[in-house]
Every structure is written in structure tokens, then in C-alpha cells.
Amino acid sequence: MFELRRLRLLHELALRGTIAEVAASLSYSPSTVSQQLALLEKEAGVALLEPDGRRVRLTPQGRMLAEHAARALELDEEARAALAAHAGWEPVRIAAMPTAAQTIAPAALTLLAERAPELRVELAEMPPEESLFELWARRLDLVIAEQYPGHTREQRDGVVHELLGEDPIRIVLPPSEHPVALHELRDRAWVMEPEGTAVRQWTVQQCRAAGFEPDVRFEAADLTAHVRLVAAGLAVGMLPDLIWGDEPSPLTVADLPGSPVRQVFTAVRAASRAHEAVDVVRTALSDAFAAHRRVAP
Template identity: 45%
Template sequence: MWDSHRLYLLCEFARHGTISAVANALHFSVSSVSQQLAKLEDEVGIPLFERQGRLLKLTPAGHTVVNHGHEVLRLEDTLRAKLDAARPEIAGTIRIATLETVANALFGDVLDRLHRAHPLLRVEAEVMQPEGAITDLEAFSVDMVIAEQYPGHTREILPGIARLPLGMDALRLAVPSGSGIESLADAHDAGFVLEPRGSATRQWVVQQCRAAGFEPDARFESANLHTHLQFVIAGHAVSILPDLMFLEPVDGVSLVDLPGMPRRELVCMVRSSAQTQPAVLAMHEALRDALRELRPDWQVAEG
């Protein structure tokens, strides 16, 4: 019987490419990762690695074991869900990768709810862009990803990944107060602050501007939406931002409705093998309830 933790490390090696990268990602020492992979190779009884110059690479047998490892980890997910459902209390640790806006607006309330209802459940959360976080979800590094989908820009449907809906969040153009901008078309000469190149959000914003008859003047770039907001407050840019950024009015900023009143969809993405785990269900429920209480006028997913 092969050690599942060592199989996990091998899968992480296949994903990251080097032992040092695995150690850094998992906060282990390089020597510890190296020793565990060497023990796995002994257990398997066939070379899993080969040297190519100065680099360590997987052998064909190594790739085969990686595929087996992913299947073993999925089976463990399913078994854990069944065993956890039989326990009298929800306990353990759930690891979340979340959008910045959701973390800022909801997580204080979500953590309070979970602590009251399930005091033995530990929540670990990190703000991450969904593109990288979904890779971590597939690699069993996190248990849930809170992601967004913009109108007309659906995320790739990945095998083994389930989506649990949260709700809809309106998108508006944030402009400096007194700018005179009353529609997206009015912003044709304004400087825009956009998310990094290649992101789905940036692509969507650019498409909205083109539909309004102009190419956005991308003067500033940041993945941090609060940085976007600071540029707007300072009067140097405009930005399309979600309503979760504006739970209270922000001095120096006016919000302009966009054509068609578009909304982004907020979703929880989990491995299909783990979607019935009590901790996953409890986290999803707490997020929905917090969102519903925060903005009862919003469309929040039921069930």
C-alpha cells in the first residue's frame, strides 16, 4: 500500500516541476519533500524520476503513478465526505481561496456564523485570483474556490469540478464625483484602471467599452480592486466595479449604470468528490446566508 501523502507530494511535483517549488508551496523543507518522494519511489519499486541535465523529471512510470495518485485522492475525498457525514459534529479544516471583494464584504459575518454553529470547524482562507485558485483546487491544495463569472464569459467546464451558486452582483461604472460622466459612452476620453492583461474581467470590460463605441484608455493596471477605487477617488481614472465594493457610499465616487444592467455571478467551485462534505455544505450555506442578510434586495441562490 502506497502512502497517500507521498502520492500527493508526487502530484504536486508534477504540477510545480521542482522539489524546491513543492516545498515552497506547501511550507515544507526541501529535504523533507525529497525524502518522502524517495520513499515513495522505493515503495513503488520502479524509477519515478530521471535526470535531464540538472533537472529532475518524471519517468513514464512516474506519470502513470501521478494519474493513479489523482484518482486515489479523489476516492479519499469521497470517503471523507461519507465519514464526516456520520460524525455528530462538523470538525476539521476547510481551505478556501476567495475573491478579494467576497473576503472583504462577507468573511467577517461568515466566520462568525460558522464559529457559532460549528465551533470545531477551522477555516483557512487566502485571497487569490480564480485562475490560479482553480488549479490549486484540482491539486487538492484548497477545498473551495469562490469565483466569479461575467456575462457572456463562462468559465471552462472542468471534469471533476462542481459549481455551487451563490448569487448575482451588479456591475457599475465608478467615476469621480462631479466628472460629468453619466453613461459608459461618456467615458470615451477618460483614463481606465483595469485588471491585468489576460484576465477574464479585463476582457469583459474592454468588450463593454467597444460596444459603447470606443477603445478604453488603459492608463493603470492592478488586480487589487481597492487600488482601482483609489484611482477613481483621486480623480485620475474610472473603473467598472462590482456592487460588493460599495456596501456604503464612498466619498468622491459616483456610480453609473451600464447598458443592460449587467451582473457578475458568484459561485463556489469544489471538487465533485467533495461536494457533499459537511464542511463544504456548511461553508456554502454560511456564504449564502451572509450575502442574503447583507443585501436582501440581491438575487441570492437558494438551496
């Protein structure tokens, strides 16, 4: 019989690509990971790894067993969910994008403190590009993420997305200014999120559709920095309404052409959808988002 813990290490290697990354993800030493994979090879009776320069890669047999390992982990998760329904709550590990971590998540945690006070929820703020991968890799149980018009997130096998709601995106300008159309901002300095993020690509495309290439002088993953740079009169930008919570915007806001919205959604593994604790958390997040009311600027 294969040991599930070793199968998970093989599965993680198939996902992450290097023993060092597997070790860092699971808080093991690289030598421990290598030793356990060597034992798994002995159990399998075939070579699962082969040298690839200074690293290792999976052999065809290793890739085959990694696929079986993924199914074994799903069955283990389903079994644990079924048992948990009779044995009380298990901790739920969630990750939320920054705007949700600051608004939706606290409201949902307040609801959960009333509805299921014995349930332990562990929350991490994490960008969707990272959190959706970690959900797939089983380090998380639920993720709050977003996707922008024309930039749908990757659909991974065994992961289910469910819409929480829509969040309008608007132009933001210094509080001393009046609202203007997007094309009038061609000569302004812009603040945007870092290169490689979906929101950065989308924001640049909005500017190009308005007939100009934005002068991106400031990059920041933290949207609080965006707010401060715009408030200081140093830049203009685009921000989602959710960032203001239930407070009025301290900045001047203006509508974008077509009044675009981003979709805010939750993602869970299909194997854990029946887990009562995950369902309770997802329901609280949905109720918190529904109760969210943005005050018009």
C-alpha cells in the same frame, strides 16, 4: 503498498511541474521531496522521473501512477469526510476573491459563529486564477470566485461549481461628475486590474464594443486603489456592486450597455461535497450573499 504521502508528492509534481514548486506548496525542502519521490520509485519498481534539462519530468509510468494517485487522494478525502460526520468538525480552508473576502465572507463567518461555534474556518484572500488551482491541488476546501459574461472559468475534473448569485458591474466616475454613457469616456484615463486577469480582458472588451481603445494608465489588483484613484479624479473604471457592501457608493456610478452582471460562485471538490463542515460553510455563504443588499447610489 504505496504510501499515500509519497503519492501526493507525485500528484503535486504532475500539477505544478517542478520539485521546487511542490516543496514550496507543501512546506518541504526540495531535497526532502526528491528523497521521497526516489523512495516511491523503489516501491513502484519503475522509473517515475527523468531528466529534463536542469529539472525533471514524469515518465509515461510516472504520469500513469500520478493519475492513480489522484484517485487515491479522492478516496482518502471521501473516507475522512465520512468519518468526520461521526467525529466532530474538521477545519475548513477557504479562499475568497477580494470583494467577497471583504463582504460575503465576514457575514458568513458571523453566521457560522452562531450556527457552528466549534467549527474552525481558515480564510485567505486570493484571486480566482490562483485559488481555483489550489482547490484542485487540495490546499483548499472551498473557494469563492467569479466569472464575467463570456469568460467562463475552466471546469477541472473533480471540482464542482455552484452559483451564489449575480453581481451587477457599473461604470464608476469621480463623485463630482454626473453619470455618462460608456462611449463618452473614450478620452479618459482608466484604472483596471492587471493584464492576464479575466476581468481585465472583459473590461477592455466592453470599451472596444463601445468604439474605443481604453487609455489604461493605472493597474491595480486591489480594488480599493481603483476607488481612491477614481475619487481623486485621476481615472474612471468599472467596478462590481459588491465592493460597496451595504453602504452607498462614494463614487458616481452609471450603467453599462446591457446591464451586465458577473456570476459569484463557490467551488468545492466533488470528493468533499458530502463533508458536513464544507456544506455548513457553503450554506452560510449562500445565506450571506442572499442577505446582501446594496444601497443604490
